[in-house]
Every structure is written in C-alpha cells, then in structure tokens.
Amino acid sequence: xxxxxxxxxxxxxxxxxxxxxxxxxxxxxxxxxxxxxxxxxxxxxxxxxxxxxxxxxxxxxxxxxxxxxxxxxxxxxxxxxxxxxxxxxxxxxxxxxxxxxxxxxxxxxxxxxxxxxxxxxxxxxxxxxxxxxxxxxxxxxxxxxxxxxxxxxxxxxxxxxxxxxxxxxxxxxxxxxxxxxxxxxxxx
Amino acid sequence: xxxxxxxxxxxxxxxxxxxxxxxxxxxxxxxxxxxxxxxxxxxxxxxxxxxxxxxxxxxxxxxxxxxxxxxxxxxxxxxxxxxxxxxxxxxxxxxxxxxxxxxxxxxxxxxxxxxxxxxxxxxxxxxxxxxxxxxxxxxxxxxxxxxxxxxxxxxxxxxxxxxxxxxxxxxxxxxxxxxxxxxxxxxxx
Numbered sequence: 001x002x003x004x005x006x007x008x009x010x011x012x013x014x015x016x017x018x019x020x021x022x023x024x025x026x027x028x029x030x031x032x033x034x035x036x037x038x039x040x041x042x043x044x045x046x047x048x049x050x051x052x053x054x055x056x057x058x059x060x061x062x063x064x065x066x067x068x069x070x071x072x073x074x075x076x077x078x079x080x081x082x083x084x085x086x087x088x089x090x091x092x093x094x095x096x097x098x099x100x101x102x103x104x105x106x107x108x109x110x111x112x113x114x115x116x117x118x119x120x121x122x123x124x125x126x127x128x129x130x131x132x133x134x135x136x137x138x139x140x141x142x143x144x145x146x147x148x149x150x151x152x153x154x155x156x157x158x159x160x161x162x163x164x165x166x167x168x169x170x171x172x173x174x175x176x177x178x179x180x181x182x183x184x185x186x187x188x
Numbered sequence: 189x190x191x192x193x194x195x196x197x198x199x200x201x202x203x204x205x206x207x208x209x210x211x212x213x214x215x216x217x218x219x220x221x222x223x224x225x226x227x228x229x230x231x232x233x234x235x236x237x238x239x240x241x242x243x244x245x246x247x248x249x250x251x252x253x254x255x256x257x258x259x260x261x262x263x264x265x266x267x268x269x270x271x272x273x274x275x276x277x278x279x280x281x282x283x284x285x286x287x288x289x290x291x292x293x294x295x296x297x298x299x300x301x302x303x304x305x306x307x308x309x310x311x312x313x314x315x316x317x318x319x320x321x322x323x324x325x326x327x328x329x330x331x332x333x334x335x336x337x338x339x340x341x342x343x344x345x346x347x348x349x350x351x352x353x354x355x356x357x358x359x360x361x362x363x364x365x366x367x368x369x370x371x372x373x374x375x376x377x
Contacts, residue, residue, distance in 0.1 A: 017245050049284060052301040055204050055277025056211065056247035063281040072282065079278055086246025087270055090254040093240055101236070104371075105364065112363020113239050115329040116356045118319045119336025120242070124212050125312035126337075127344040132306050144306060151307045155314055168216040168311055169206040172304060179303010180296055 002070045003077050005035055010062050010081035017058060024058045028065075037069050058082055143186045151175055192261050193268045199226060200253050200272030209308035211241070211248030215315040218252050228256050231322055243353055249273055328366055332359050 009031040017024035025047060032038050038046070046068075050060035059082055066078025100106050132144055154174065158166035166174075199221050207214045215238065222228045229237070241251035250270060257269025323329060336359055343350050 014246050050281070052208070052304070053277060053280050053284065054206060054208050055274070055280070056214075056249045058247045059250070059274055060277050060281050063278050064285055067282055067285040075278070075282055075285075079274060083246070083250050083270065083274060086241075086244060086250045087254050087266070089244045089246070090240065090251045091258060091266065093244065094255065094258060097240070105367070108364045108367035108370075109360040110236075110239065110363075111329060111370075112332055112359040112361070112366075113243070113356050114235055115323065115332035116336040116359035117235075117238055117242055118316060118323065119333045119338075120340045120352050120355065121212055121215070121312060121319065122316035122333075123337045123340035123344065125309050125316055127341055128209075128309035128312065130345075132309060147303070147306050148310065151310050155310055165220075168220050169202070171311065172206055172208060172307060175303045175307030176300045177303070179306060180300040183299035183302050184296060 003074065006066050006069060006074055006078045007081045009035060010066070010078045011085060013058070013062070014082040014085035025061075028058070028061055032065060037065060042068075143182060147178065147182055150178070189261065189264075193264055195226075196257050196260060196265055196269040197272040200257075200269045201276055203253075204249070204273040205276040207249070208304045209312070212312045212315065213308050214249045214252070216311050216318070218249075218256075219315070219318065222252075222256055228260055235319065239356075243356060326370075328363065328370060332362070335359075 013024060013027050013031055017027050029040075029043060032043055033040065043065075046061060046064045047057075050057050050064060053060055059079060062078040062082035063075045067075035070077070101110075129148070132148060135141075151171075155166060155171055158164075203214065203217050203221060207217050215234075219231070219234055223231055223234055237252055237255045238248070240255070241248040244251060250273065253269040253273040254266045256265075258266035261268070320333065323333075336355060339355060340352065342348070343355070
C-alpha cells in the first residue's frame, strides 16, 4: 500500500511541478503532509540535505522520502515516479514539435520565450547572489563577499589566463576546497 | 551502439554527480559536456530544450538528459542518459538517509557546502551571460531579456506567487503580437 501511495504521490509531484525545484517544494510538502509520511520539521531537514547534495533537488527529495517510508524499494518507486512524467513529456514534445517548430507563428512565440528564459536565468543567479551576500537581509559577511569576488574572478578570468575556460565541474570542486579552507579559517 | 549508450550513461552520471544547486547550475555543466566536448547538440538546440524544460513539469536536468539521449540513440539512449543523471544522487541520498542527522555536525563538511553555495550563483550568472552572448541582438528580444530579468527578480524578492512559466507565456504572447511588425521589418531588409 505504501508503495502505491509513494508512486501516486510522486507521479503527482513530477507532473505538476513547474518552474524547477523551488516550485516543487510546496507541492512535495502538500503530498508528504497529506499522507502523513513526515513531520514538517523532518521534511525541512531533508530539504536542506537535498539542496546540498548533487543532482536535481526534486529527485533527491523523492529518493529521501521514499527511503524513509519504505527502504530501498520505496526509494526506487518514489524516484521512478518523480522522473517518469518529465521523461514522457519530453519524448512526446520531441515527436510533436519537430514540425511545429518550423511554423512561423510558433517561431514568433519562441522568439519571445527564449529571451524570457535568459532573463529568468540571470534573475535567479542574481537573486541567489543577494542571498549569499545578505543572509536574512543583513549586510554581507566579509568572508562571503571576498570569496564571491575570488570565485567570480576565477571563472571569468580563466579564459584569458589559461586560454581555455575552466570547466564548470572543476570550478565546483575548486569552490568546495576553497570553501572548506577559507570558511574554516575565517568563519565570518 | 553499445558504445554510445555507455557514453551517454557516463557523461550524464558525471553531470549528475557534480551539479549542485539545481537545474540552472546544471545548464553550464551540460553545455560544457554535451555542446562543447561531445557535440551531441548545438547551442541553439540547447536553448530549445531549455525552453521546453522550463515550460514542462519536472527537473530541467531530466528533460535535458532525455532529449539528448533520445536524439543520439533513440529510446535506449533516452533511458541510459536519464538513468545516468539520476543514479549518482540516488545512491548518495540512499547512503545518507541512514546518517543524515550526523552529517551536518561536521564543521568541515558544512564549510565545504558553504563554499559550493557561494559558487553556484556565479555559475548560474555565467550560464546566463553565455546565453546573452550567443543570442541575436535585436531590439525586441533584448528588451524582453531586461524586462523578464527585472520582473523575475522582483517576483523572487517579494516572494510573489507568479510562476516563471506564466512569465514566459506573457513574453511569448508579446512577441506573437509584435509579429506583424517584426515580420514587415524583416521583409524590408
């Protein structure tokens, strides 16, 4: 029974979670609380872990909730359920859109949607940056500010210095190492 | 055939293992691996998939993996890439679910993640700048980038309940309404 509920609950999440992980969290909360799987507090700590481990936050949360309710099989069911809708939707879109993409009116709409996505990506980055530099609306902790400047210069100067852009994966590994060193010495 | 399936699985497992901070941070990593290194898709296609991913439910990374996998090797490719991107985090969470309460207690681990959290916004901004660099610089799209950026920032800042999908729909509608004008201009050139 619990497996069936996990399947249905996370299919719902996968199907209705628009706008990335932060849109999905309220939806996951609804599902988890309505089935009475976890308390709000336990869910919050799972969200914190899911945000700091690699991979899509939504998938991490599904695995986590599934494992907590029904072990390995529960984790598999919940993860499968949360992934399935987007998998199928993309396959359908690929089949349908091949011809639709050539239509001039669809093209006109896309010419508006693409710049909008660029704006949304930039705004999300900028907003997350303000969160780092001003946690809870207070001024910037000096360590965060300095580390942000260091990371920015590393990423944007690397093409000029190394003649090659630093790969994003190397950049993340470097930020983890630098973070562990700098934040340990200067807790900020 | 088996080689491409293995390649898809490994590349997406690498992407899944090293991307922190959700979908937008993944865009840089996917662009670096699938567009620049493997040349599985072009930058324009990458933009198309980003649009599709944003306007359909579910994690962006899953949509990307499914798209690239299917394009390279059909259904089997779609499955390999999607399993590849999910598997690392699945295993990590499964391991952690037993000891999750103990982990944040180590200051070194906390600081490591704090470093990554500081780096993620910069990585996302870099992905955004990269898209700006490669777009066609016409007046209407440029205006939309700026307006959408300001609108989305305010939506986030004041925690307004207005989804990014609705914002994209509005911008699409504006562009469609302007089509008779932009079309005439295009024809005049």
